[in-house]
Amino acid sequence: MQLIECPWCGPREEVEFHYGGQAHVAYPADPQALPDEQWAQYLFFRDNPKGAFAERWSHAAGCRRWFNAVRDTATYRFHATYRPDQPRPEIS
Amino acid sequence: MTEFRVPSGGRIDRATTYRFTFGGTSYTGHPGDTLASALLAHGVHATGTSIALGRPRGIGAAWAEDPGGLVQIEEPFPEPMLLATTVELVDGLSARGIPGQGRLADVPDSARYDAKHAHADLLVVGAGPAGLVAALTAARAGARVVLVDEQSEPGGALLGSADRVDRGPALDWVAAATAELATFPDVLHLQRTTAFGHYDDGFVLALERRTDHFGSAAPRHRSRQRVWRIRAGHVLVAAGAHERPVVFCDNDRPGIMLAASARTFLHRYGVLAGRDAVVFTTDDGAYAAAVDLADAGVRVHAVVDAREVAPLHWRAECERRGIPVRAGQVVAGTEGTDRVSAALVAGPDGGEPERIACDLLLVSGGWNPAVHLFSQARGRLHHDDGLGAFVPGETLPGTSVAGSAAGVFDLDGCLRDGARGALGALAELGIDARGATPPPVADSDPERTPPRVLWRVPGDERTQFVDIQRDATVADIARAVGAGMRGVEHVKRYTTIGTAHDQGKTSGVIAAGITAELLGVPVGQLGTTTFRPPYTPVAFAALAGRNRGALFDPERVTAVHDWHVARGAVFEDVGQWKRPRYYPLPGEDMDAAVLRECAAVRGGVGILDGSTLGKIDVQGPDAPVLLDRLYTNMMSTLKVGMVRYGVLCGATGWCSTTAPCCAPPRTGTSLHHHRRRREGARLDGGVAADRVARPAGAPHVGHRAVGHVPGGRAAVPGRDRRGLPRRRRLEGASASWRGGTRTCPASRCGSPASASRASSPTRSTSTPGTRRPCGTGSSRRASRTASPRTAPRPCTCCARRRPTRSSGRTPTAP
Ligand SMILES: [Zn+2]
Numbered sequence: 001m002q003l004i005e006c007p008w009c010g011p012r013e014e015v016e017f018h019y020g021g022q023a024h025v026a027y028p029a030d031p032q033a034l035p036d037e038q039w040a041q042y043l044f045f046r047d048n049p050k051g052a053f054a055e056r057w058s059h060a061a062g063c064r065r066w067f068n069a070v071r072d073t074a075t076y077r078f079h080a081t082y083r084p085d086q087p088r089p090e091i092s
Numbered sequence: 093m094t095e096f097r098v099p100s101g102g103r104i105d106r107a108t109t110y111r112f113t114f115g116g117t118s119y120t121g122h123p124g125d126t127l128a129s130a131l132l133a134h135g136v137h138a139t140g141t142s143i144a145l146g147r148p149r150g151i152g153a154a155w156a157e158d159p160g161g162l163v164q165i166e167e168p169f170p171e172p173m174l175l176a177t178t179v180e181l182v183d184g185l186s187a188r189g190i191p192g193q194g195r196l197a198d199v200p201d202s203a204r205y206d207a208k209h210a211h212a213d214l215l216v217v218g219a220g221p222a223g224l225v226a227a228l229t230a231a232r233a234g235a236r237v238v239l240v241d242e243q244s245e246p247g248g249a250l251l252g253s254a255d256r257v258d259r260g261p262a263l264d265w266v267a268a269a270t271a272e273l274a275t276f277p278d279v280l281h282l283q284r285t286t287a288f289g290h291y292d293d294g295f296v297l298a299l300e301r302r303t304d305h306f307g308s309a310a311p312r313h314r315s316r317q318r319v320w321r322i323r324a325g326h327v328l329v330a331a332g333a334h335e336r337p338v339v340f341c342d343n344d345r346p347g348i349m350l351a352a353s354a355r356t357f358l359h360r361y362g363v364l365a366g367r368d369a370v371v372f373t374t375d376d377g378a379y380a381a382a383v384d385l386a387d388a389g390v391r392v393h394a395v396v397d398a399r400e401v402a403p404l405h406w407r408a409e410c411e412r413r414g415i416p417v418r419a420g421q422v423v424a425g426t427e428g429t430d431r432v433s434a435a436l437v438a439g440p441d442g443g444e445p446e447r448i449a450c451d452l453l454l455v456s457g458g459w460n461p462a463v464h465l466f467s468q469a470r471g472r473l474h475h476d477d478g479l480g481a482f483v484p485g486e487t488l489p490g491t492s493v494a495g496s497a498a499g500v501f502d503l504d505g506c507l508r509d510g511a512r513g514a515l516g517a518l519a520e521l522g523i524d525a526r527g528a529t530p531p532p533v534a535d536s537d538p539e540r541t542p543p544r545v546l547w548r549v550p551g552d553e554r555t556q557f558v559d560i561q562r563d564a565t566v567a568d569i570a571r572a573v574g575a576g577m578r579g580v581e582h583v584k585r586y587t588t589i590g591t592a593h594d595q596g597k598t599s600g601v602i603a604a605g606i607t608a609e610l611l612g613v614p615v616g617q618l619g620t621t622t623f624r625p626p627y628t629p630v631a632f633a634a635l636a637g638r639n640r641g642a643l644f645d646p647e648r649v650t651a652v653h654d655w656h657v658a659r660g661a662v663f664e665d666v667g668q669w670k671r672p673r674y675y676p677l678p679g680e681d682m683d684a685a686v687l688r689e690c691a692a693v694r695g696g697v698g699i700l701d702g703s704t705l706g707k708i709d710v711q712g713p714d715a716p717v718l719l720d721r722l723y724t725n726m727m728s729t730l731k732v733g734m735v736r737y738g739v740l741c742g743a744t745g746w747c748s749t750t751a752p753c754c755a756p757p758r759t760g761t762s763l764h765h766h767r768r769r770r771e772g773a774r775l776d777g778g779v780a781a782d783r784v785a786r787p788a789g790a791p792h793v794g795h796r797a798v799g800h801v802p803g804g805r806a807a808v809p810g811r812d813r814r815g816l817p818r819r820r821r822l823e824g825a826s827a828s829w830r831g832g833t834r835t836c837p838a839s840r841c842g843s844p845a846s847a848s849r850a851s852s853p854t855r856s857t858s859t860p861g862t863r864r865p866c867g868t869g870s871s872r873r874a875s876r877t878a879s880p881r882t883a884p885r886p887c888t889c890c891a892r893r894r895p896t897r898s899s900g901r902t903p904t905a906p
Contacts, residue, residue: 002292003323011293027743043744076292 005081006059007067020056022046023068024088050074052091057081094120094133098388102362103251103263104129112185114163121181124244128154128161128176129361137346137365138430139163139176143192144563148430150346151176152560154252154353154360156242156286156628157334157597159560160344162194163187168308169316170197173593173629180244182307192561203303203316207637210280212238213521214514215296215324217287217465220248221257221503222495223330224269225510225531226517227279233518233525236278238322240298242286242628244305246270248332249496252356254384255503258532262503265532285320287331289625290465294324294490299630317634326490326517327469330510331462333481333496334597338374338398338457339548339566339606341425344557347432350598351378351454358388366452370435372396372423374480375543377501378456379406385454386413393448396421396437398546405538422549426453442550458543460601461497467623475616480545482601482620492516503534545615547605558606559599561592566606573610580604584621593629596621650703669704697803707798719753727753 003011028034028042047053053073058066069081070091079091104124111120114131121130128151131139137150139161151161154177161176167186172194179187212235216227219241227239245251246269250262257265273279285300298320303310310316335350337343347366351373354365364385369392371382379395383406386392392415395402402419410417424438424445432453436445458480463473466484474485476499483499494513495506511531518525548556553567564587572586580603583589589603590596596603600621608615648668650656656663661672662682676685692698710719716728723738730736735754739747 001295003295 002076002078004057004069004078006062006065007081007083008063008065009059012059012062016059016061018058018060020058020066023054023056052079054088056084096135096364096366097133098358098362098364100362101359103245103360104362106362110181110183110185112181112183112187114186115188123181125181125361126177127163127179127181127185127187128158129357129363130181131176132357132365133361133363138189139346140189141191142344142563143561146191147344147563148346149192149344149560150431152337152348152353153177153335153350153598154356157350157594158353159592159594159598160346162190162192162561162593164190164194168310169203169304170199171631172196175593178628180305182305184308192563201633203633204314205317205319205631205634205637206315207319207321210238210320210322212236212280212322212324213326213523214238214517215240215287215294215322215327216330216514217241217296217328218248218330218332218495218497219243219246219270219281219283220330220332220495220506221250221262221534222497222500222506222510222513223248223328224266224273225507226328226330226494226514227273227281228269229511229514229525229528229531230518230523231273231276231279233523233528234278235518235521235523237273237276238280238282238324239273240282240285240287240320240322242284244284246281246283249352250503251360252352253359253380255534257503257507257534262534282320286628287322287465288627288630290327290329290468290491291625292469294327296322296324296327296465297625298322299626299634317631319630319634319637325521326492327465328513328517329463329465329491329493329497330495330513331465331497333459333461333501335377336457336460336598336601337455338372338423338546339556339558339602340372340423341436341549341551341555342428343426343455344560345426345428345432345453346430347428347451348426348453348455351381351456354452354454355381355384358384364388364390365454366450367391368393368450369452369454370394370396370423370437370448370450371454371456372398372435373454373456374398374546375456375458376403376406376538376540377459378454379403379409381454381456382415383409383413386415390452393450394418394435394437396423396435398422399541399544401541403538403541422546423453423455424549424551425555438549457546457602459496459501460597461493461499463493463497464623464627466491466493466497468625473620475614475619477545477614477616478542480543489520502537502540504536507531507534545605547602547609558603559587559589559592559596561594562588562599564589564599569603569606570610573607577607578611580607580618580621583607590621595624595627648704650701652701652703656701666704671704672701693803695804697801697806700800700802702798702800705798723753730754 002014004014004017005011025042031039051072051074052070054068054070056066057069058064067081067083068088070079070088071077072079080089082089102124104122106122108123109120110122111118112130113119114136119130119134121133132151138148139150140163141147142149149160152158156175156178158175158177162173163176163179165171165174165179165185165187168182168184173190214230214235214237216223216237216239219239223239223241224246227237230237241248243251247263247266250266253262255262270281273281282298282300284305285298287296287298289297300318300320302318303314303316335352337350349365351371357363357365367390369385369390371378371392371394373379373395382392382395395410395415395417397417397419398421400420402417407417418437420440421437423435425436426432427434427436427447431451433451434447434449435453437448438445461481461483463482463484467473469488469491471488471491472485473482476483479499481499484493492513494509498509500506500509508531511528515525515528548566553570554565556566558564558566558569568587568589569583572583575586577583577586583603584591587603590600604618604620605615608618611618646668647670649670653670656672659675661675663670664673674682674685674689676682680688719727722740724741725738727736727738730753735752737750737752739750741747
């Protein structure tokens with residue numbers, strides 16, 4: 001069982017966390033103005049890289065706050081976790 | 093009469109005699125014995141028969157690597173398929189051999205099992221020489237240390253040897269080290285505890301056996317086994333090594349044993365594994381067994397060394413004892429019926445083998461480091477051709493290997509390697525270990541002659557057993573390779589080698605070696621199969637721990653549960669909650685009771701225990717804005733004291749749930765319990781996504797008791813002194829009911845016909861299946877309480893809730 005570093009609580013067991021999909025997907029500024037295709041892009045299309053991926057996580061059984069993480073989808077390693085108001089850190 | 097017990101020595105209590113039965117025959121033994129050593133003391137090698145071929149099988153090693161000595165325990169605690177070598181002898185033990193597989197006891201397991209967490213800087217697995225030095229080094233540096241070892245006492249390989257440390261008996265040093273460890277408050281030292289699984293980030297599971305060694309005197313309050321969930325900053329694997337056999341014809345007979353195991357039976361248990369021995373080796377280690385056994389009175393008729401040149405030192409030792417050393421020869425086969433009676437020794441170029449009579453054939457094909465816990469953590473292995481063994485092939489953060497598990501096979505080297513491993517771990521952990529005292533020293537071993545890697549001796553493949561428990565032979569591997577298998581994982585699955593009780597502790601690497609030979613590739617290139625948890629079998633009961641029966645999933649009851657029980661409620665399970673379904677009067681069935689309750693609410697007023705439903709309390713200046721974004725309908729216009737029903741949607745437009753929202757005295761919303769967790773996360777997401785200008789918090793308040801009050805006379809006209817709608821005082825209900833919210837009688841979930849009427853009678857109408865915008869309706873419930881009256885009409889998602897909750901639950905409307 002992995003340890004995940006909650007930005008507020010510190011390292012906790014992975015069963016306390018909930019996955020929230022890709023991070024940094026901004027809500028469209030004016031959804032009404034979007035053509036259907038672009039709205040569908042926002043709703044349904046996400047990246048699926050092998051390697052570093054910025055994701056949203058929720059410390060569901062802990063402080064219940066959301067945060068972002070850069071995780072390697074091939075090794076499951078967490079390279080960084082950071083608050084939602086922080087930019088994605090550069091991962092070499 | 094225990095004719096194979098030596099007069100003195102061993103770590104057994106000869107003053108006390110235990111009686112036990114095996115296969116219906118009575119025997120005796122001593123505290124400190126295992127079932128295997130006690131049987132061997134009576135000359136009993138054979139324990140059962142093999143699973144497929146029915147060939148006699150027996151004790152082949154001294155601990156968990158034994159592939160042969162499986163038994164069924166009948167008394168005092170019935171359990172199938174244990175190794176006689178790992179069962180500690182207790183008075184009154186009753187066991188029997190098995191035909192390759194056991195059977196579960198037909199009485200319930202009455203024992204208690206539990207789990208415990210431990211956190212440490214350093215976890216040391218194995219209390220042999222390397223592990224003890226490592227634990228001591230770390231403890232002296234002030235680290236929090238957990239030391240686990242699977243044997244009944246610490247010492248590891250030292251228990252089965254006559255080694256010396258710091259110019260004294262090695263076991264004196266072990267006792268001193270153990271005593272010193274006990275003085276550190278931050279050291280947890282567990283014996284009889286097997287680390288069986290190594291997972292991510294220093295997480296290790298270990299099984300502690302806590303009562304079986306007390307036999308029938310086991311304290312009843314004590315859990316029989318405990319799963320330790322250990323989280324360590326660094327895991328140091330000092331698990332030792334397993335001796336491996338060499339495969340030859342008829343190599344499965346009782347009386348054929350690993351060489352070091354016979355030495356362990358002698359030194360630890362004071363037992364001679366036979367009278368007339370032949371030793372077959374490819375390595376130096378087996379000579380120590382030959383010499384020690386000869387000194388203890390065993391007639392060693394030959395040491396057969398597959399190498400061209402026998403080691404000088406050991407050749408001299410053997411000569412002094414009159415043991416013939418046959419260099420460059422091999423054991424090609426055996427004779428015997430229930431027990432080996434002769435070894436067939438052949439020269440390097442084959443020819444007619446020579447028959448040497450014996451009742452004990454000791455085998456050593458070198459050593460396999462116990463790298464299981466390293467490999468489980470995804471550590472790569474590499475084959476050291478000089479050692480003839482797979483050893484850790486990389487360094488992992490947070491994990492290291494020391495001692496013979498790392499391929500260090502001499503005692504002095506193990507002591508030094510334990511200190512090295514601990515210092516490396518402490519440096520990684522940032523713990524200052526300067527000033528650490530140097531490790532103790534052992535007499536250095538005589539110069540080691542390189543081992544010869546010999547997987548098998550040529551012969552009839554059909555009687556050359558690779559996995560003795562699975563009855564799998566070299567012929568099976570040849571068939572697998574002939575069928576096109578090229579990887580060890582495929583060969584394993586095709587032949588079943590390494591899938592038995594012992595998980596291939598002796599057979600796995602040999603199978604890889606023979607496969608590599610058949611394929612004509614180096615074994616290092618082919619590799620081994622992946623080591624997977626558990627290292628040794630773990631009972632499901634231990635993994636389940638206390639989570640059995642009523643504790644498997646907690647039962648939740650509301651604050652007024654007793655009230656429901658007193659009125660004869662029939663409960664249904666809703667998640668973990670016990671929710672009252674209806675309250676039958678004598679003679680009533682469900683339908684009759686529900687009809688009566690419906691009528692009572694319709695004409696009067698009812699009260700619903702809504703405590704089982706999830707509640708989310710949304711607070712903060714922008715709470716109304718947040719709710720507007722979550723609900724499809726407007727919630728920010730909700731007046732204090734009022735309730736409004738609504739639909740919650742995600743950005744995709746799918747309805748995720750329906751829930752009433754109420755305003756007083758704080759903004760709150762009540763959601764269906766099974767949706768609460770997800771919706772709560774979405775609310776949190778709404779906060780975090782910064783789509784709300786000012787913060788709003790949304791704590792779960794699932795434990796708050798809530799009563800919904802529907803019914804034709806639920807409200808009374810006017811307002812109270814706080815300006816809130818006046819509520820009917822509900823006589824007969826407990827104080828817990830007060831403060832409940834009134835349900836919104838008809839919903840505003842998007843259905844145009846369902847206009848809100850604050851005091852209209854509760855709808856119990858719907859047309860099941862025709863209108864289901866929320867996807868959450870239950871036609872079963874809705875139809876059960878359907879009434880012919882139809883207006884005003886909520887959609888099914890709302891009708892689903894109301895009829896069951898309101899009409900189904902109120903036996904005493906005022
Ligand atoms: Zn947290």
